[in-house]
Amino acid sequence: MESILRAAFIYLFLLLIFRISGKRSLSHVTTFDLVLLLIIGESTQQALVGQDYSIVNASIVISTLILLEFVFTKLKCAWPFLDNVLESLPLVLIDDGRILEDRMRHEEIDLDAITAAARENHGLERLDQIKYAVLERSGGISIIPRQSS
C-alpha cells in the first residue's frame, strides 16, 4: 500500500510541478536542462522506492504509474476540459504577421525563439516571412510561413 501511495503522490506532484513550470520549460532541452532532468529523476526514484529495492516493489511502483497514466488518458478523452487543464491549449504568438508581445511575455518567449523555430523548420530568414507562430501544448513552436506570391 505504501508503494502505491508513494507512486500516486509522486505522479500527481510531478504533474502539478511541471504544469506550474509552464509549457516551454522542457520542450527545448538544453544540456543543463538534461542534467536537471536526470537529477529530478534520481530524486524521484529514491522517493518512489524508499528503502525497498525488491523487484516486487519496483513492479508495484511501475504498475501504479502506468495505471495512473492509463486512467488519466481515459479521463482526458472523456472530459476535454480535464485534457485542457492537464495539457494546456495552443496559443497563437504571431497572428497574420502581427506579433502578440503580451502573450509572448506571459509565456516567457522572445522573438529569437520564434525565428529559431522558423529557421529550423522552414528555412525562413526573416520575421516578416512568418504568417502564424503557435505555441503548441507540447511547448514547441510551430511556424506557418506566408505564401510567396
Add this chain to the structure above:
Amino acid sequence: MPTSKGDLQLQQDLKFQNQEWLFQRIGRIVLTFFVVAAALGLFGSGPLSRARVDAPTAEDNPGAASVEYERFLRISVPTRLSLRFSQFRAPEKETVIEFNREYYDSVFIRQISPQPSRVTIDQKSARFYYAARAELPADRVLIFVLVPRKFGSLPLRIRADQLSTSLRLFQFVYF
C-alpha cells in the same frame, strides 16, 4: 473542439489561457514559499523544527531537566532526542526514564547512549533503567536516536523519577 483563428484551425481559448497564467503565477509563489518553509525547517531539519521543552524537577532534588528534539520528522529518517538533567536524583540508585507506549510503538529505537541496563515494556509505557552511577554519563545527557515508523502526529510523554511532572511534547512525521 477545433476552432478557427482566421484561416488557421486550432483550439485556442484566451479565457482559459488567462486562468492558466494566473494559476502558474500562484503556483510559482506557492513553490517559493514551499522551498523557503523547507529551508526554515517546516519539513524537518531547520530552525523552526528544533525545539526544547524544560520541566521543573522534584522538590527533593532541585535542578532543571530538558528535552531537545525535532518538531518535524520524516518517516524512516533518523532523528535525535536529547534528554538533559541538571543532576540525577540519586546516582547510586536506579534511574528510570519512561516513554509512553504509543510513542515507543511508533518509532524504532536505533541507539540509546548510554545503553540502559534493562528495558521493560507494559501496556502503557516503556521504561529504561540505569542501574548504577557508572552507567550514567558525566554530562547528564541521554541521547536517543529514533527512526519514525508511522506518519502523522506523534505525542511523547517522558517521565523520570526526578521530574515533578512529566514532559510532554508533540512531533509530526511526514510521509
